[in-house]
Amino acid sequence: MTSSTLTTGRPRLRLPHRHVPVLATLALLLVMYGIGVSQYRAFSNVQVVFNIFIDNGFLLVVAVGMTFVILTGGIDLSVGSVVAMTAMVSAWLLEGGLPALPVLVIALLIGPTLGFLMGCAIHFFEIQPFIVTLAGMFFARGMCTFISDRSIPITDGFWTAMSQERIGDPRGNFVSISVLIAFVVVLVAAWVLAYTRFGRNVYAIGGNPQSALLMGLPVGRARIAVYTISGLCSAIGGILLSFYTLSGAPLIAVGMELDVIAAVVIGGTVLTGGSGYVFGTVLGVLVLGVIQTLITFDGSLNSWWTKIVIGGLLFAFILLQRLIGIRLK
Amino acid sequence: ACGNSDTGGAADDGKITLGFSQVGAESGWRTANTTSVKEAAAAADIELKFDDAQQKQENQIKAIRNFIQQKVDVIAFSPVVESGWDTVLKEAKDADIPVILTDRAVDSADKSLYKTFLGSDFVKEGRLSGEWLLEQTKSATGPVNIVELQGTTGSAPANDRKKGFAEAIAANPNLSIVASQSGDFTRAGGKQVMEQFLKANPKIDVLFAHNDDMGLGALEAITAAGKVPGKDIIIITIDAVRDGMQALADGKFNFIAECSPLLGPQLMDLAKKVHAGEEVPPRIETEETTFTQEQAKEALPNRKY
Amino acid sequence: MNDVRSRYRALIGHRLFWPAAVLVLMLAANTIYRPGFLAIEVKDGHLYGTPIDILRLSAPLILVALGMTLVISTGGIDLSVGSLCAISGAVACVYISGQSDQNSLVTVLTALALALGVALALGAWNGVLVAVIGIQPIIATLILMVAGRGLAQLITEGQIVTVNSGPYRAIGLGHLLTLPLAIFIALAAALLVAVFTRRTALGMIIESVGGNAEASRLAGIRSGRVIFLVYVISAGCAAVAGFMMTANVSSADGNAAGLWVELDAILAVVIGGTSLAGGRFFLSGTILGALIIQTLTTSVYAMNISPQTALLFKAVVVIAVCLVQAPAFRAKFSRRRNTTPPRPTAPKRQKEQVPA
Amino acid sequence: MTDSRPVLTMTGISKSFPGVRALHDVDFRLFPGEVHALMGENGAGKSTLIKVLTGVYGIDEGTITLDGEQVAFSGPMQATAGGVSTVYQEVNLCTNLSVAENIFIGREPRRFGAVRWGEVRRRARALLARLEIDIDVTAPLGTYSLAVQQMVAIARAIDVQARVLILDEPTSSLDAGEVAQLFRIMRQLRDEGIALLFVTHFLDQVYGIADRITVLRNGRLVGEYPTADLPQLTLVEKMIGKELDVLERLEEQPRRDVAALESGTPFVEVADLGRKGAVEPFSLTIHAGEVVGLAGLLGSGRTEAARLLFGADRADHGHTSVSGRRAALRNPVHAIGHGIGFCSENRRAEGIIADLSVRENMILAMQAARGWLRPIPRRRQDELVDRYVKALSIRPADPELPVRNLSGGNQQKVLLARWLITEPRLLILDEPTRGIDIGAKAEIQKLVVQLSDGGMAVLYISAELEEVLRLSHKVVVMRDREMVAQLTNDDTVDADRVMQTIASGSRREEATR
């Protein structure tokens, strides 16, 4: 897991306070999954779980980046657009005949660059992250439609291979390569947050930026870095999305930033910063995935009822999470 | 929100299960489309698994994956965008589940990934609109200034209708589009854009709106500018939803090219055929027509949506 | 001489100077592009012209942003306003369209009361989630943002509900003293909120809760009630905005009404100088912010900027407004101009607050 | 004692904030192996001088030389790297991180880039042991009291291999034992040749440890003196700029007649009030016009007891009566309604609203009590604020300034004014004189006496035993979150006796440990 195990000195019987939100989330997630299994026949298939990962791999990666940002007390609204822009640029370059490797490199550079610039604006000019990243969101979305106002299919061999390669067991259950990439990102992020100075600075800044500054921590550098990381994660997410859909579409991932923020917060990270874990974010993404799967399996909901039920499940989940959190504390 | 436990799976009772992934409920047209599919499924005794993707391709892909898991007999969906379906369609194919596209096409090179595409021809709708205008302005000597209210940027209907219309009016050099801007398929959008069109262009002869709603929104703007819709400005729209037909019958619109959402019965027929392994044509157009003001007055009483 | 300079300083230093300057700049750019942009003529006894359009169209945004200002001032955020606009509009329109006499004033007033009631109840729901249960505002209101759209569509059954009601239409399109009624409604709401917060102690108490919730609690403020109240106010503002939006096109569209208005409202609030972290709020700034955003939208249409570039354009303007407003940016900028003797120090860092 | 070459020289330093000239042409020298006290009233510019040195603020004019080289630190990070280690006024740590991490963050021991958490914890324990603190270093810092946090901040600072160690009012929240411990370590560091800059408002501490003294007044340098050459009274005169006799007058305050006070029904009667994990149930009566002092070691639960009484935390045991009638003080609103005010010791987190102006901060409690629908007329506000700005000599005397721009001590005065304005019948003062200069401290003590003479009851918490004894009619001693004794403050009670009461417990604790 993450640093959770590390700062706990002596073995203690009572639940450490800071793990309560994450544990509550985990428990509720299992309950929700259980409900699905008991209600819908095919729900218990292993592949259903795998599909949740396959379908949310890119979301997971982006959410990991967002976790860094939110841990510092910031927010990044540009992620959805950057994801779309990365997919769009890749598709466009591939369409133009560029080979896969340079396309990957370019696509993976754009996001962090934008993130870096946003981080600089936030740090040096002290403009609120919400606004800077909102402008970033407009910019990236604008670039998408600027490149093309219709979706561009990807036929490149590498992309198709990444998209359609199945890694699975003999019984036919499989995951995509994207899932593995997402897991690597999660592990690296968890390690960085728990074990590196940079990671700890992120928590410190989220706890109290002024104190962090007075404690002599490189606040500016760390702050710029988290937006760069978020940009990088969005770029990776964008690549994964382009594997996933084998195309770049200008209006894809609209509103994704809200899903991502929701996932991070449901995972127990506090929006004011300073506390939370990557593992929680993984759970948050899974919660959203399971809600969606439940609704599809049900298959009887009207369009508007879908929205109402998503809202309702979200509410029930957050309410329970909160109540359990209070009780355990 | 939980259903009965025996949903999903090709039940042995011989009833066909159809998984249908809808784009969303973003317009009255779409809602009518959904209703049509649901009603037709009930009438045809087909078990429908309906999923609303809320205008997100990701959600549609997820839904299709889940349909595959549930082993439905046929999958049908209205793709949000054209590209990006190969992977999941391949999975469906591997699971031996036939796929029917409705309303919008996909651009897969591998045509074997789906059985057929049932839907309107947006280019044709644009072309029919343009041709009607050509006919009306045959005698015009001076230039005819057209403004165009486009649909959501990048969406297939917007692109195709624009294309069809432009192709048709190219025949007469007098006809020119002086301004074209996206009104997002909504009334509010149509109105706001039209207000600016009216201020920037002193002489507007024709308004071509990619759907009824934008046209309806523009009506208000035109009236506010002291002009009479349908007379001072010829208005052409697409869709023929009830409010649009009403405006047409009232003489505020001049021409509507129909784009019918009532695909349900045709879809159920196809689903049965495909499930039975019958061959179906790869492209099936919905039955559609066009309306002038007189035709609208006749048709209005028995419009279903 | 010195007096002139100090007055100039005071002007430049004023909170609203830079946003106002950006607004003027945008209007100027539009006028250069199309000389008739600012022209106003009289048509049917009403004033008619793009500036009037901007004012009328910004009215709903002003309303939503006013409520949002208070919410943000407490350190919260209300994402549900767009959905609330849709719901209130839908309730009003569905009620009116179901009546035999749509033009009756009683019908319309009943519809408005009903819709307002629903919106306030939903605002109270938000308030309870945030203030009583203690859910983070962004998530608490996200619930209603998602579910609320569904509710609005449920009410309209996914259709666009058209009303033919003169009195209702008037909310969006009516005129008073040659100007659109909507402007007066927004103005009245702004005055009301201003009086409500600044003539009473509510404003200070909101700012105090947003500035330091625990300290406020210990000073005897029932912060829960205050927070609850601002969400209700925000919902009320959104409801009236919803009436305007739907009246403007005489129809309720559960899906499109108020879509993304929450982002614009937040943007307006921030452009107006209120910090998202909570604390001090500025209503006049918010109104200016809303005008800037609507002018931006209208400019995009007026200049016939393609949707592709429209967003890029928006990004540039947003950044520009915020940059010129940012003290840090201005400090860097002005230091370069002032040629005081060079100092051996590293760049000045007047960090926000490092209490002694 | 000192080398001839100063390790740090600051010359001609000036620094302005919008509207305030915080420093004006100040010179300062610091020699290796000395403890140098920086003295001055609240707002004299002490903290600013320190922040200018470490680069938190840029300087307007002047130069800084460290070890003969001109430096201009861009921030604390560079300053630390340059050998200047600082504990800033008010605890500036991250309460969300663990104690151990707060000590080592930024310089954690690592292996292959990964932080060695075991090592961090081990070293943190060792370091705190040196300060004689035994706490769970893995618990978040925020779970400990301000005093513990202060010690952690000091631990962080002394762990660095620094040439210059700056301590800005480190002792303000420490009790005598802790201070002694700190001084032991300071002397040790001094003997190792480190230069220490020390800010405090406690004169006896200055004379206990400082080798030299630099005095600031109103942002200007008054002078630099060897401690031995500067009698206490002269020092105070130099700080204040005028001769001061308040102090003496206060010393001569006659003890008041306790018996007379305690005759009627008590204003507040606490019966077995307690909260699990915070304070064991305690009973207490406070009469109108009575000053009750709460004495105890740090973490003994004084703050917790006060919070329970005020309803800031909810009691799970016992009850309170006000004026003889049962009163449910479940939250501050109730308590305020019954005429109780509470001035928190943690002014940054629980006191000031940094965004709001001095005026708004002052009238906040009164306004809250009236409800938002009945705003206090502006004229009345100005009157009230004016009165207390004058009475407490708050500087700068501009009520429209955001309170964040005030120096620490002045912020404390604003808080005090907030409660005085409400004219409470019982005022709970938790460390009201912490971080307050000697003149103002005397003023506040005088105020307390005045208020109680006027019939107000005061619950007075202070780390300074003398202060508590000087003011109180009754001294309540707490130890280990438990009320252990109530002493009527007559001639038999003095600091020693209270210390003994406290200590007897401590000794027992040591025995059992």
Ligand SMILES: Nc1ncnc2c1ncn2[C@@H]1O[C@H](COP(=O)(O)OP(=O)(O)OP(=O)(O)O)[C@@H](O)[C@H]1O
């Ligand atoms: N960030 C700031 N912005 C504006 N003014 C400030 C700021 N920080 C300090 N000041 C002002 O500078 C002056 C000096 O303050 P400083 O904090 O140095 O005093 P101090 O000597 O440390 O007082 P105390 O003993 O109360 O801590 C005060 O008048 C204060 O109001």
Ligand SMILES: Nc1ncnc2c1ncn2[C@@H]1O[C@H](COP(=O)(O)OP(=O)(O)OP(=O)(O)O)[C@@H](O)[C@H]1O
């Ligand atoms: N040495 C310690 N070990 C563990 N916890 C401590 C210690 N000192 C203080 N605490 C914490 O402080 C709390 C009690 O402190 P409180 O602030 O009530 O005491 P106080 O007498 O007001 O002391 P202070 O002088 O710090 O204000 C306890 O809940 C405990 O968590």
Ligand SMILES: [Mg+2]
């Ligand atoms: Mg100070």
Ligand SMILES: [Mg+2]
């Ligand atoms: Mg205390």
